[in-house]
Amino acid sequence: METIYQALRSWFANAPDGVLRGVAIAIPILFIIMVFPLIFAFTTLVERKALGRIQNRYGPNRVGRWGILQPIADGLKLVLKEDIVPAKADKVVHFLAPVIAVIPSLLLFSVLPIAPGLVPVDLNIGILFVFAISTASVLALFMGGWASRNKFSLLGAMRAVAQVVSYEVPMVLSAVAVVMAAGSLSTVTIIHAQSGGVLNVTGWFVFRPWGLVGFVLFTIGAMAESARTPFDIPEAESEIIAGYHTEYSSFKFALFQMGEYLASIAMAGISVTMFLGGYLGPGSGPGLFGGLISMFWFFLKLAAMIMTIIWIRGTWPRVRVDQLLAFAWKVLLPMSIINIVAVGLWRFLQPRPLAWVLTTVWVVGWFILLTKLSATEKIQKREYRYIT
Amino acid sequence: MSVPLNYYLMLSAFLFAIGLCGALSRKNAIIVLMGIEIMFNAGILNLVAFWHYKLFASLTAQMFAIFAVAIAAAESAVGLALVIAVYRHYKSVDVDEMKSLKG
Amino acid sequence: MNAAFWIISAITVIGAVMAVTMRNLVHCVLALILFFLGIAGHYFLLRADFLAVVQILLYIGAVAVLILFAIMLTRHVTGTEGPSELGGKWWAGMGTAIIIAGLLWWVIGRDAVMSMLPAGEAKTSVVEIGKALISDWVVPFEVLGVLLTAALIGAVVIALEEVIRRR
Numbered sequence: 001m002e003t004i005y006q007a008l009r010s011w012f013a014n015a016p017d018g019v020l021r022g023v024a025i026a027i028p029i030l031f032i033i034m035v036f037p038l039i040f041a042f043t044t045l046v047e048r049k050a051l052g053r054i055q056n057r058y059g060p061n062r063v064g065r066w067g068i069l070q071p072i073a074d075g076l077k078l079v080l081k082e083d084i085v086p087a088k089a090d091k092v093v094h095f096l097a098p099v100i101a102v103i104p105s106l107l108l109f110s111v112l113p114i115a116p117g118l119v120p121v122d123l124n125i126g127i128l129f130v131f132a133i134s135t136a137s138v139l140a141l142f143m144g145g146w147a148s149r150n151k152f153s154l155l156g157a158m159r160a161v162a163q164v165v166s167y168e169v170p171m172v173l174s175a176v177a178v179v180m181a182a183g184s185l186s187t188v189t190i191i192h193a194q195s196g197g198v199l200n201v202t203g204w205f206v207f208r209p210w211g212l213v214g215f216v217l218f219t220i221g222a223m224a225e226s227a228r229t230p231f232d233i234p235e236a237e238s239e240i241i242a243g244y245h246t247e248y249s250s251f252k253f254a255l256f257q258m259g260e261y262l263a264s265i266a267m268a269g270i271s272v273t274m275f276l277g278g279y280l281g282p283g284s285g286p287g288l289f290g291g292l293i294s295m296f297w298f299f300l301k302l303a304a305m306i307m308t309i310i311w312i313r314g315t316w317p318r319v320r321v322d323q324l325l326a327f328a329w330k331v332l333l334p335m336s337i338i339n340i341v342a343v344g345l346w347r348f349l350q351p352r353p354l355a356w357v358l359t360t361v362w363v364v365g366w367f368i369l370l371t372k373l374s375a376t377e378k379i380q381k382r383e384y385r386y387i388t
Numbered sequence: 389m390s391v392p393l394n395y396y397l398m399l400s401a402f403l404f405a406i407g408l409c410g411a412l413s414r415k416n417a418i419i420v421l422m423g424i425e426i427m428f429n430a431g432i433l434n435l436v437a438f439w440h441y442k443l444f445a446s447l448t449a450q451m452f453a454i455f456a457v458a459i460a461a462a463e464s465a466v467g468l469a470l471v472i473a474v475y476r477h478y479k480s481v482d483v484d485e486m487k488s489l490k491g
Numbered sequence: 492m493n494a495a496f497w498i499i500s501a502i503t504v505i506g507a508v509m510a511v512t513m514r515n516l517v518h519c520v521l522a523l524i525l526f527f528l529g530i531a532g533h534y535f536l537l538r539a540d541f542l543a544v545v546q547i548l549l550y551i552g553a554v555a556v557l558i559l560f561a562i563m564l565t566r567h568v569t570g571t572e573g574p575s576e577l578g579g580k581w582w583a584g585m586g587t588a589i590i591i592a593g594l595l596w597w598v599i600g601r602d603a604v605m606s607m608l609p610a611g612e613a614k615t616s617v618v619e620i621g622k623a624l625i626s627d628w629v630v631p632f633e634v635l636g637v638l639l640t641a642a643l644i645g646a647v648v649i650a651l652e653e654v655i656r657r658r
Binding site (some may be wrong): 093124129131132133135136138142143146158165185 | 515517540544547553554555
């Protein structure tokens with residue numbers, strides 16, 4: 001915001017100060033509410049195309065060249081459909097739920113830095129703010145499921161609450177590792193702490209033993225939090241119809257989808273910021289040219305993260321409820337605590353090679369131990385009975 | 389240009405009274421717990437207001453607020469566990485029906 | 492600043508009143524969440540950013556969800572109550588609340604010093620809070636850790652009573 005204000009100041013030197021401040025506040029807001037929903041619209045297209053490719057079919061290809069206008073057609077269709085509210089539903093809560101689903105997801109973008117100095121608000125509690133806001137999104141799921149007066153909706157809502165609450169913990173703890181290494185909760189300072197190294201790349205936290213572990217934990221947690229496919233039991237079609245949004249149609253359904261996608265895009269952005277160096281990359285830096293290159297790197301990494309999430313969705317089967325909760329409490333949670341210890345070791349062990357070896361041994365050793373301990377059944381070697 | 393401290397004190401006194409009213413006059417044990425939460429929050433708001441108007445040395449009031457928030461969370465967890473245990477026993481969460489100790 | 496104070500106060504008070512007066516339990520919790528949000532807004536206004544975020548994270552993310560779970564476990568899922576939702580001696584409770592509110596308002600109104608205090612320019616940094624927590628306040632901090640662990644175990648034991656007895 002400050003950077004935009006300074007730039008405006010230098011261009012329109014004799015404009016009144018209040019107007020410039022207002023414009024400097026309005027630009028990031030407009031950017032958030034216009035650019036990210038656009039990204040959301042095209043993410044749905046890319047997702048359908050990529051899933052089609054994974055499943056050996058074409059995906060949307062009728063509306064416009066390569067189906068490029070498909071999101072617009074989908075949006076129009078959803079807006080024009082009849083909005084049905086169940087007769088027994090709790091009208092007010094039923095109406096409020098989709099609205100509340102979108103607001104936190106949009107708020108998440110307000111601490112994402114996309115180029116040096118270009119961050120809507122540089123809160124000194126940025127990461128904590130992200131977690132607080134993302135927990136609030138669970139309320140929308142609960143409200144939607146409860147207000148519909150449908151047993152499948154309610155089941156989906158309760159599953160969603162249990163899942164989000166239990167995946168919140170390892171996610172926050174894996175972010176603690178980053179906060180310890182960077183010494184700050186602010187997203188801007190975290191990116192600063194990752195600069196340097198060869199081509200501004202080797203400083204990224206993902207290239208540290210604890211950073212890699214944290215990245216994997218955070219990505220799993222973020223996917224579970226936004227109910228993406230391997231963890232989509234709150235809306236598992238084959239078990240409970242569509243979970244908490246079974247009774248939603250028309251624009252309210254679109255809002256639920258939008259909230260969910262925006263949350264997962266925002267979480268991809270946060271994980272880029274915390275582990276993949278945010279806007280850092282070869283050639284990034286302050287100034288107009290450096291800023292454009294930084295923006296390019298940020299959106300490239302964001303796109304890569306989104307593609308990875310889609311790829312995971314296309315290739316993994318859905319986990320069971322008990323597997324999901326056991327995985328969160330028996331593997332992810334202990335691993336994230338162990339990861340915090342690993343950051344401590346990294347911080348205080350002086351010769352760097354020694355730190356590398358010790359933290360790697362510590363993390364890998366515990367990982368093997370934990371997976372051995374939490375394995376409930378021995379996986380048998382597969383037998384092929386009918387092939388002789 | 390900020391409001392004076394006693395506005396905050398009056399607000400939190402009012403909220404405290406609402407919480408007390410809810411805790412004392414409702415029948416449902418869960419609402420009683422919610423009333424207690426409202427009272428807690430009113431008290432913590434006071435502490436933060438004192439901190440903002442520098443009535444205490446540097447961070448003392450805010451530290452108190454942080455500890456109070458943490459303890460309130462523990463209290464609500466134990467309280468709700470008790471409510472569930474009581475519900476198992478009496479098949480009701482009505483505070484008026486829990487009178488087996490009455491002579 | 493003044494307008495913000497009045498708006499947020501109105502939200503907070505409406506949330507609190509609705510939380511203790513609504514008939515439907517789930518509506519009560521949603522109103523309570525509104526109240527928590529209002530309190531968080533006040534913290535932002537008072538420049539206690541860290542506490543505001545902790546308020547949202549802890550109260551809305553954890554306590555409200557916990558209460559919702561308790562309602563789902565103890566009531567019909569619609570959250571509706573029986574014919575009378577007031578306790579036996581409700582008038583005594585109301586009276587006590589009104590008397591306490593009156594007394595507090597009278598005392599605060601009498602105090603001339605409070606209204607004279609200048610607004611602080613203080614803004615906490617998280618770094619300060621963190622340093623204070625592990626230097627001056629380290630003993631309460633550790634005791635709090637023990638207390639939270641005890642509360643956690645206690646809550647699990649109370650809620651699991653049935654299962655333990657059955658074994």
